[in-house]
Amino acid sequence: MPNSPGIEQLLADSRLAFLNQQNDMALKLANQAILLNKDNPDAYKCAGNALISLGRYDEAIKNYSLAVKYDPNNGNRYYDLGYAYATNEKLADAIKNLAKADELGCIPENLVQLYNLLGIICFNIGRYDDALVNLNKAQQLIGVDLDILQRKAIIYGIKNDFRNGLSTANQIKLVAPSDYLGYKLAFKLLIQAKRYDTAEKELEKAAKFAVLPIDYYLDKVTLELEKYQQDKDKTHFNKSLEIIQTALKTVKPTITSTIESYINAAEIYLQLENADRTIDCLNAAQAPIDAYNNGFEIIDSHLSEPIPLTEFDIEEMIEADRERIADEYGDYGLDELVESIEPDEEGNREYFTEIEDQPQETNSEFKLDKSEEFKLTPDNSDQINRLYIGAYTLKKDFNKVIEYAKVLQASENIHNSYIGKYTEANALKELNAPDWEIKYQEIIKFFRNAMIKDPTDIMAITLRIQCYIDIENYAEAEEICNLLNNEIKEPLLSKIAQAKSGGD
Numbered sequence: 001m002p003n004s005p006g007i008e009q010l011l012a013d014s015r016l017a018f019l020n021q022q023n024d025m026a027l028k029l030a031n032q033a034i035l036l037n038k039d040n041p042d043a044y045k046c047a048g049n050a051l052i053s054l055g056r057y058d059e060a061i062k063n064y065s066l067a068v069k070y071d072p073n074n075g076n077r078y079y080d081l082g083y084a085y086a087t088n089e090k091l092a093d094a095i096k097n098l099a100k101a102d103e104l105g106c107i108p109e110n111l112v113q114l115y116n117l118l119g120i121i122c123f124n125i126g127r128y129d130d131a132l133v134n135l136n137k138a139q140q141l142i143g144v145d146l147d148i149l150q151r152k153a154i155i156y157g158i159k160n161d162f163r164n165g166l167s168t169a170n171q172i173k174l175v176a177p178s179d180y181l182g183y184k185l186a187f188k189l190l191i192q193a194k195r196y197d198t199a200e201k202e203l204e205k206a207a208k209f210a211v212l213p214i215d216y217y218l219d220k221v222t223l224e225l226e227k228y229q230q231d232k233d234k235t236h237f238n239k240s241l242e243i244i245q246t247a248l249k250t251v252k253p254t255i256t257s258t259i260e261s262y263i264n265a266a267e268i269y270l271q272l273e274n275a276d277r278t279i280d281c282l283n284a285a286q287a288p289i290d291a292y293n294n295g296f297e298i299i300d301s302h303l304s305e306p307i308p309l310t311e312f313d314i315e316e317m318i319e320a321d322r323e324r325i326a327d328e329y330g331d332y333g334l335d336e337l338v339e340s341i342e343p344d345e346e347g348n349r350e351y352f353t354e355i356e357d358q359p360q361e362t363n364s365e366f367k368l369d370k371s372e373e374f375k376l377t378p379d380n381s382d383q384i385n386r387l388y389i390g391a392y393t394l395k396k397d398f399n400k401v402i403e404y405a406k407v408l409q410a411s412e413n414i415h416n417s418y419i420g421k422y423t424e425a426n427a428l429k430e431l432n433a434p435d436w437e438i439k440y441q442e443i444i445k446f447f448r449n450a451m452i453k454d455p456t457d458i459m460a461i462t463l464r465i466q467c468y469i470d471i472e473n474y475a476e477a478e479e480i481c482n483l484l485n486n487e488i489k490e491p492l493l494s495k496i497a498q499a500k501s502g503g504d
Contacts, residue, residue: 007033007040014046018053026050041071048080057088068097075104079114091121112141119151128155144175153185157192165189180210187219196226214257217247221264237268238299244268245298252366255374258288263380265298266387275394282384282391286376289368382408382416389423398427415459421446422463429470440471458488465492469499 082097115138122131156165172182183206190199284291408420
């Protein structure tokens with residue numbers, strides 16, 4: 001239906017306001033256009049765009065739906081509606097409308113985003129083969145895209161398709177050889193495949209060719225911890241602590257990475273059964289800015305010196321640079337390349353940019369921004385509370401254990417809440433509190449009800465069995481075990497037998 005000039009002007013002004021992020025004005029103009037012609041799909045699209053940017057997703061969906069109603073053969077209308085549903089986490093409706101958009105056809109830029117969005121949605125709901133199909137379609141249209149390649153590599157890892165995953169990581173390295181992303185993805189795939197020697201070589205490649213972020217050092221920690229699983233040599237824990245300290249001294253960390261570094265160090269100290277240092281690191285994680293700016297040390301000064309930045313000596317790195325220059329400039333090396341540029345009449349090369357000496361900032365001078373607000377994520381908080389419980393259990397300070405167990409009970413994560421409930425009861429038993437047996441009966445009932453509600457809740461089942469072991473009701477524990485499959489049952493029966501024999 002042709003628009004009147006008034007509507008055309010309103011829509012043009014609405015689009016301009018939207019492009020300039022004046023979303024309230026864009027919505028107002030779009031609504032004025034709708035009042036002039038309630039059958040105009042472009043007016044509803046303009047309103048939907050503004051509402052999406054304002055975070056009013058249900059209203060955006062309503063307007064995009066009306067755009068579809070008045071222009072039902074236009075795939076772009078279905079794309080807008082599918083995007084709105086996806087933004088509002090209504091994924092089934094999003095897939096339905098995006099598929100319709102694909103069927104009818106869209107403008108090229110929408111088509112790329114359509115396949116990318118379908119790939120992301122399918123990934124989020126676990127339809128990994130469909131995700132790969134759609135991401136590949138997006139890649140065919142847009143060409144090389146690091147975000148798409150990264151998501152594909154992750155999917156291949158989930159599918160245990162290491163060959164294609166490593167191939168995708170190599171594609172990322174071809175596009176961005178100095179970016180750590182490709183090496184990181186390859187490393188994770190190799191660790192998953194238990195190819196530890198090759199994983200270590202991957203980190204060596206990264207150290208030689210990439211700009212190293214803090215993730216590189218955290219991956220080195222992962223490798224040390226994997227080595228510990230192989231040989232049970234606790235020196236890997238000390239090496240891990242040195243790596244974390246080196247990372248914080250070498251890389252300018254964010255507040256988030258500083259928090260994660262302190263938490264990782266606390267986990268390692270707990271493995272070393274050093275409760276005091278575990279608590280120190282957890283306290284630092286909760287006040288990361290002050291801890292970092294005041295020079296909090298992950299390891300005590302009497303421990304070994306931090307590891308070097310890389311395992312390559314400087315001559316080897318220089319040689320690698322020369323090889324890359326030779327590859328880029330053919331027969332010319334760097335010196336030959338410079339000499340090949342003709343000087344001016346006076347023998348000068350005035351076209352060279354003058355480089356002034358400047359003082360180099362050392363990482364010790366770097367400080368986290370005190371004005372930057374930060375908030376621990378729920379996962380961070382849960383992890384910290386679990387580690388406090390572990391540390392105070394080592395110290396046999398069960399009143400503190402109860403304190404943190406009660407905090408953990410309020411977790412959004414139901415399984416962390418379970419751990420908090422069980423830990424409180426167990427700490428009361430350790431304290432020989434008058435009501436510890438009543439508390440055990442209370443949580444046994446709680447876990448029984450959780451099992452009734454969800455028979456697949458293995459943690460509820462395991463903790464209920466553990467409660468029966470703690471109160472020496474082995475018959476009940478064995479009865480529940482006999483309902484489980486052998487893979488889960490056998491370790492639990494072994495645990496019951498060990499408890500029966502007094503832990504020998």
